[in-house]
Amino acid sequence: MLVAGRIFALGMLIALWVFIIGCMEMAKKKLPSFRKLAGLDALPEMVGRAAEMNRPVHYTTGLGELTGTVAPQLVAGLAVLGYVSELAAKYGVKIVYSVYQAQVMPLATEIMREAYIRAGKPDAFNAEDQIRYLSGEQFAYATAVQGFAERERPAANIMIGPFYAESMMFSETFFRIGSIQLAGTARGYQIPFFAVICDYLLIGEEIYAAGAYLSKDPVQCGSIQGQDLGKLIAWILMFVGVLATVAGSSIINDLLKA
Amino acid sequence: MSKQGTGFWGKLEDVPREILYAILLIVFIIPMLKPVGFPVPISDAVKKWHATIDALPAGSAIMIDFGYSGGGEPELGPMAVAVYHHIFRKGGLKSITMSTSLEGPLLWDKVIAEVNPAKYGAKYGVDYIHIGYISGTETAMAAVGKDLRATTNTDYKGASLDQYPIMQGIKDASSFKLLICYTTGGDQSEGWVRQWYTPYKTPYLLSVIAMMVPTMLPYQKAGQIVSLTSGAQAGEMELLLGVPARGIKSADVITLTHLLVFAFVVMGNIAYYGRKASERARGG
Amino acid sequence: MAVDLASVVQIWLAALFTIWIYSIAFRDNVFFKFAEHTFVGAAAGHSIVYGFDNVRRYGWDPLTKGALLYVVVFLLGVILYTRYHKKYFWVSRFPLAVMVGIGIGLSMRATVTAEFIAQIQSTAAMKVLGVDAWTGFSNLIFIIIVLTVVYFFIFTLPSMHKGNLGLISKIARFGMMAAFGYSFANTVLSRFNMIFGRLDFLMSSWLPLPGAMVAMPIVLILVAYAMIPAQKRPWPKPGKTK
């Protein structure tokens, strides 16, 4: 009944399902702890700098929809938005969130309002001024963000989410006006631009970890823990496989081909 | 974050972008007006691609995906043209094309007009055909791989496939000896590995825009792609085949503009370190 | 050069759109906005045209030839559009669920092989000994980078990154930075090829046409004028066009 050559793959897939679902269940009881994320550690300094300079902080989450395949990146971006808003409220800095997806507006308002409440400054939040829906079209949104950058010269710019071609336009513009920048995306083609231009970087999957860690959502945290187990298995298989190859054995190779 | 500086180094670091753009445009235009004819080396990936098609036995069917959008045309158009020259010149091959990109059919028309298959005695429906845009990307690949004729019964103009001799004996992925994809999208370039190479082990040649090459490299290393080229290498393919066209025309421009960018990087760094040194000298 | 009128108009339109789009690299302006809205509208229209073509060829044709089961697909396809209805938006979830389910099934069954097992296998089979010294060394570097990068992305076991183990993530970051530098250079190549394509079109298709050489400076001046902020230019005043 099993198809030869696909047995190991099926077994691995089932194992991964078990890890992921199992960890999600476990996370409901106790959240896993996370390693340090260098990019996140830079945020207080960035917001502090904005306070010193008395200039705003700009935040945006790129394109994509909450219903598409990049939704998890958007969700991660929104989780970090909550944390940055709280920092901004504490430091008394204005944070402006540029929105591409109209559907995100109510969710973002809720997230930012809660952040201001946590910081003890609910009155300082002004949704209309701070959450700006720009456009649902890529380049209109991109030019609007650039226009904002030129006019208001924010001290810090934070971009976390699914970014496409606008990544280069944003990072170059904010760099030019002297903003300190943190960027993160799991869209592989765009990471290099962020790596070249931005001061701090969340690389690929790091944004999911950042989002899960900050939101404390058991589904997200558990899912990441389950994936980590998968990575551990990959690591061990490669490590043992390399040693086996050195020793002249193809045991791992044969296993993987099963 | 840029540090707006003053003084000579600071100014050099802060050259207005309009000036940088203007220099770039000039460097683009000069070699277009006065072609230099710089030499072009032919890389191993292009040779391997060429050899793979050369080694196909007569009568082999090739599945070709026109999976790129208009943005990739300057790179992938010339590549597709050169490869068609090769296929038609070799003769005896059946190239069946589909599109996983919405713009594919219209871009294919452009390419065919440029190749002029009649020059090689190749006929539509006998030596080559386009079976149309099929939506769903990976779903389309999987469906065509499983049973092509259950997915579509018409070519891209809506004419019945039954009338074309090229379609005789074409059933599913196993009917094809080679898979070629030109694309600007990761869904396509990776999708064919997942939906065709993985289940059917069809040898796979891939040409993408240069910026996508790095993300596709691991597949090539693992043997899932026979040869991975970028559309920017179209000029090399043209040279190898002796059909110089649009690809080779860009070689001069690409050489000079790349040298310019290299100079920009060097200058930018000199200005950066110059400013740092002068700041240190002034204030410590 | 003998070209028919339709082609001439086509080349002129394409040339104007090209220049207008490029103007965004300098400043936002009304011509760019016009070209951009044309682009968005055309893209949406193009999707409808090919969506319609596909529905007709892969759905309607078999249905009219007697495959009656396709009635169900047509119904499902139509109810996809209930997502815009205030009350019955949830009905669209059923066809969407079918699409999502197929997508997940296709992706998962192949991803585990193509992007997980095959990559592990290819790494594990690399030879460090028994090959020439340079290849062995290169392969060793390769293996180290793969292992450290995978390690870098393990998040929930913080003890794996404490103390001296932090070095592993450092190596990973160096490996990735090298890859990003390489990608960046390739992107420059792609973008420049695209610019070349458009400039080549302007210079070899548009400029040879009668009148184009005269029109070009006029077009450029108009675009430059449109970049001046509305308050600062003598005409038109803000509120009229912008």
Next chain:
Amino acid sequence: MSLFVRRQLPIVLVFVAAVLVMADYFLKIPGTGPVVKDLQNWGIILTAFSLGFGAVNLFYLHTRHISRRTPGQWPFSTWLLLMIVVFTIVGVTMGPTGPQYSWLYNSSYFALSATVYSSLGFYMTTGCYRALRARNAEAALLLVVGAIALLRNAPAVAVGVPIIIPMEAWLSAIPTTSAQRGIMIGASLGAIALGVRTMIGRETGFLGRLTEAERRG
């Protein structure tokens, strides 16, 4: 309609479709082959139907601009909707590969789509000049690798300084491929996890708007 039909049934459908497609690949069960074949062809037709979503969204957004006469926007909105209509009418009535549609495509959409992304080349140039700096060891490595690849991509330089060819080949085959592979292994697990969460109803993005009761349920 009950919460089950609205919220749970779609997830059940996702689960069943996904399991069928996977079973067809991993197991030899008589009967699944033809079912999955039909399912995939249905998927193609449904995707084709969904290609109109973009236009409907634009229609909603821009009719609002037009009816409110949003300053500086509504004339463009009108033009945008007109473009959708013109493309649709020409393409549907005269055929998507006919000479009329082909003319329309080449004079507008093709020129625009080819130009839009190439305009990023300008940003990249200034980015190279201003930002590609050897600020620290990591950035220096990025810069050196990038510079070598840049030079190799200039065909004449590679001919003049042939040493650059093996250098670039090594950078591509060793550090770039290996780092990308590491990222790929991680990302593949991310894709699988996303699939699992969707199949068991923990990732409900595709359901679209959720009512208050559904969010709790």
